[in-house]
Amino acid sequence: MSDYLIKALAFDGQVRAYAVDTTKTIGEAQRRHGSWPTASAALGRSMTAGVMMGAMMKGNEKITLKIEGGGAAGPILVDSDANGNVRGYITYPQTHFDLNENGKLDVRRAVGTDGMLTVVKDLGLRENFSGQTPIVSGELGEDFTYYFAVSEQVPSSVGVGVLVNPDNSILAAGGFIIQLMPNTDDATIAILEERITNMEPISKLIEKGLVPEQILTYIFGEENVKFLETMPVQFECTCSKERFGNAIVSLGQGEIQEMIEEDGGAETQCHFCNERYIFSKEELEQLKEEA
Template structure:
């Protein structure tokens, strides 16, 4: 099944609903970063959350999520946009913890329960919007939910789920986000809470072959759902050798000369996708000339 996200309205527009299958997207991140079991689940949930938040902004507008907990996984950084693109990395990809007391992957143990959850929105204005909340769970779904309720004042429910296979590959990954609009009745909120009480993991539903539309149907039962849009989602990093050249230029001539003298070249690695870019001596000399205008 292809990766895509659906946007919908329920209860006559009182609730905005989003659901996504991001299995191939998370699998691409796992492959690029060689994440181990627990790190795969933590990074995967974060990528799914990034896609769901990204779906709330317009096409080129960008969203960055920074999860900086006190667990062994270290920082998790996710970039997404309104076009369904996402990229991200976990600081320590080789984390494989014992299962938790429920027999599940211990994402909380990897992320930690103390730290900061930050969202930066670049909406093309002069200053990006930034919101910050404490990490309240480390399971990540609750942390996205808490951020939306406190920082954006939108009562929400976020479910993030990744099924990691025995060989550390990604079997399924996906999630949902429900947002209660202003003016929604108490009855609707109570009904929603009841719907979510016994909901199976999204990854299990995807494993059964259910689509994002099916996931919302499972949540809302007989309630009519007005589907608005289907958005393809994918792991996409726009790094390039040209961008790294620009970054190397900012180091200045002495730093670049040291790369030539000591290493006879340089290798730049993109944190988000793991792509490597090699610069030989001639290319580095070319960058020095660019700075000096050809004068040594």
């Protein structure tokens, strides 16, 4: 089954919720980047949060997440849109550590805790909206929870998780975002705090075969949740040979001439999907004309 996301309301509209299974999406990212388990978990958690935050957008709006915590895996960058498309990369994908004291992948060590989480929203206006909060945990779920509370003033709970197979492929990945509306009563908050504190990790629920609807039912109770819409999600990169060609044109005639003389062509590679684009000498000559 393809990955998908669900949007819902709970407790008579007091709570807004998103849940997503990203197993295939993160699997595609892992294959493209050849990432090792700890890096895969860090990238996968970031992309899972990104695709849910993208689902909060409308129309052609886009969102970019930048996670720079000073950890061994380097900065993580994620792009997502309102239609379930997400792409991402981690600077050092071949990063892996022994399991942490809880027997889990040591994402905190890969991400680091000395730096910032930056969220940039492209709403189609002249200026992009940008929010930034310090990385408080490095485990990422807590960092996105903190971002929503501080930057957007929305009390939230963000759970993101990735399980990795012994051969480095992705076994399970997914997440949820639960957000309290301004009118949420204390009794509802108490129920949610208790349920979220005691629930199994999201990646374990997905490994057991729970789909996004069942995850939200598990958290809220069947009688308390109203599903609004589902949306397919997938790894999707916006790169193309034409875009890289435009970037080469922007270098100017002098630099393009150097490429022609020194290399007899050019090879470019997309950070996000690792796709390679080859430009022949003739193609560079044509781009030089346009420059």
